[in-house]
Amino acid sequence: MVIVPIEAAKLFYIFFEWIEFLVRWLHVIAGIAWIGSSFYFIALDLSLQNKKDMPKQAHGEAWQVHGGGFYQIIKYLVAPEKMPSQLTWFKWEAYGTWISGFLLLILVYYLSADLYMIEIEKFDLTKFEAISISLIGIILGWVLYNFICKKTVNKNNNVLAIFILFIFTIFSWLYFQVFSYRGAYMQIGSMLGTIMVANVLMIIIPGQKKVVKSLLENKKPDAIHGITAKQRSLHNNYLTLPVIFIMISNHYPTIYATEYSWIIISLIIIVGALIRQFFNIKHSGKKPPYLIWIPITIIVLFSVYLSDIGKPNLSSAKKNAELIIQKIPKTLVVASEEIIISKCSMCHAKEPLWENMKHSPKQINLENIKDIVQNIDSIYSQAVMSYAMPPGNITFLENSERKTLYDLYNFLKRL
Numbered sequence: 206m207v208i209v210p211i212e213a214a215k216l217f218y219i220f221f222e223w224i225e226f227l228v229r230w231l232h233v234i235a236g237i238a239w240i241g242s243s244f245y246f247i248a249l250d251l252s253l254q255n256k257k258d259m260p261k262q263a264h265g266e267a268w269q270v271h272g273g274g275f276y277q278i279i280k281y282l283v284a285p286e287k288m289p290s291q292l293t294w295f296k297w298e299a300y301g302t303w304i305s306g307f308l309l310l311i312l313v314y315y316l317s318a319d320l321y322m323i324e325i326e327k328f329d330l331t332k333f334e335a336i337s338i339s340l341i342g343i344i345l346g347w348v349l350y351n352f353i354c355k356k357t358v359n360k361n362n363n364v365l366a367i368f369i370l371f372i373f374t375i376f377s378w379l380y381f382q383v384f385s386y387r388g389a390y391m392q393i394g395s396m397l398g399t400i401m402v403a404n405v406l407m408i409i410i411p412g413q414k415k416v417v418k419s420l421l422e423n424k425k426p427d428a429i430h431g432i433t434a435k436q437r438s439l440h441n442n443y444l445t446l447p448v449i450f451i452m453i454s455n456h457y458p459t460i461y462a463t464e465y466s467w468i469i470i471s472l473i474i475i476v477g478a479l480i481r482q483f484f485n486i487k488h489s490g491k492k493p494p495y496l497i498w499i500p501i502t503i504i505v506l507f508s509v510y511l512s513d514i515g516k517p518n519l520s521s522a523k524k525n526a527e528l529i530i531q532k533i534p535k536t537l538v539v540a541s542e543e544i545i546i547s548k549c550s551m552c553h554a555k556e557p558l559w560e561n562m563k564h565s566p567k568q569i570n571l572e573n574i575k576d577i578v579q580n581i582d583s584i585y586s587q588a589v590m591s592y593a594m595p596p597g598n599i600t601f602l603e604n605s606e607r608k609t610l611y612d613l614y615n616f617l618k619r620l
């Protein structure tokens with residue numbers, strides 16, 4: 206075994222955390238910019254009104270007020286008669302989101318595929334196999350979706366929606382059979398996110414480029430580009446909420462890591478679409494369908510129920526931790542237990558003593574050495590490599606005590 210010098214290992218840990226965090230930062234910002242502009246344009250589109258004195262080729266007009274000024278916006282369908290002298294494109298929001306998202310997928314999931322993607326009890330994959338299966342799915346998802354959309358453009362959108370939902374339920378089930386819970390969840394999020402970005406990159410923007418080209422050549426642009434772009438941007442609109450749900454769910458184990466999590470994905474796709482439907486109708490100036498919140502609530506409650514019945518069955522608990530504990534030096538056991546009992550257990554206990562705290566935060570119990578061993582990785586990131594815990598150092602955890610927890614961590618890692 207190669208033992209990396211401790212100082213170098215610490216530096217690398219911090220460096221790597223920073224890189225991952227900076228990419229995540231970019232991803233969230235690009236995502237906000239993309240979704241923001243997408244919500245804005247959908248709402249704008251729905252608020253357009255047909256007025257008499259509009260220019261030729263104009264489809265509708267809207268007035269808006271923002272930041273101290275009034276805006277008069279006119280939409281041309283498919284395009285104005287002549288190419289305007291200045292034109293703003295909206296594409297880097299989408300591309301930036303995908304590029305940073307894919308980087309994150311590599312940094313968090315592919316590099317630690319053994320931790321976050323592979324579950325030996327389900328399938329004993331190598332890292333390479335797991336990454337390949339993930340990449341194939343991301344490509345296949347888009348190819349299938351694109352094929353179906355091309356076959357059904359101009360046809361009934363509801364049938365298409367149900368079909369896409371059906372296919373993704375199957376994908377979701379399949380990936381839950383081969384990947385770990387967390388890996389499977391992120392896989393479906395990546396597949397849906399890729400479809401959204403590919404819609405922009407492969408369909409919407411190329412269509413608009415062709416329209417621009419026709420205008421420059423003084424030809425009449427083909428209306429089909431407008432129609433396909435509309436179909437795809439409508440899909441993106443409905444997929445936005447479910448994709449964000451999946452992306453942030455990995456902080457909530459009861460959502461992604463229970464037996465029926467694969468069904469929850471499909472249910473959330475429905476919930477996300479229904480919520481968008483509510484706002485789309487509201488933004489078009491019609492009376493919003495308030496009753497739609499009834500099925501939304503029922504489906505969410507049903508998902509909560511699925512989380513509950515899908516959680517692990519504790520009666521078959523293993524005794525692994527006990528074997529490890531026997532190997533730890535007695536003094537280290539006593540010192541670590543003393544620290545967590547005096548500095549953590551008032552909150553992290555089955556029955557916390559902290560005022561108004563009903564359950565141990567994040568379901569992390571820290572009451573004895575067994576609990577510590579089970580949670581050593583989180584303790585390391587929360588209380589050794591950072592000051593995140595105790596919150597506001599409310600129980601005055603000393604640096605020397607952090608060092609003891611660090612010694613225990615090192616000991617366990619070298620077992």
Ligand code: HEC
Binds near residue numbers: 569
């Ligand atoms: C005053 C109450 C309190 C004390 C004392 C406390 N914690 Fe926490 N801990 C919390 C809360 C609240 C959260 C949930 C934070 C959140 O929601 O992100 C938490 C979360 C955690 C988590 C999970 C973090 C995550 O997001 O995965 C770990 C691990 C943890 N604490 C370890 C410790 C350790 C180790 C100590 C003692 C050195 C400690 N805590 C002391 C309140 C406390």
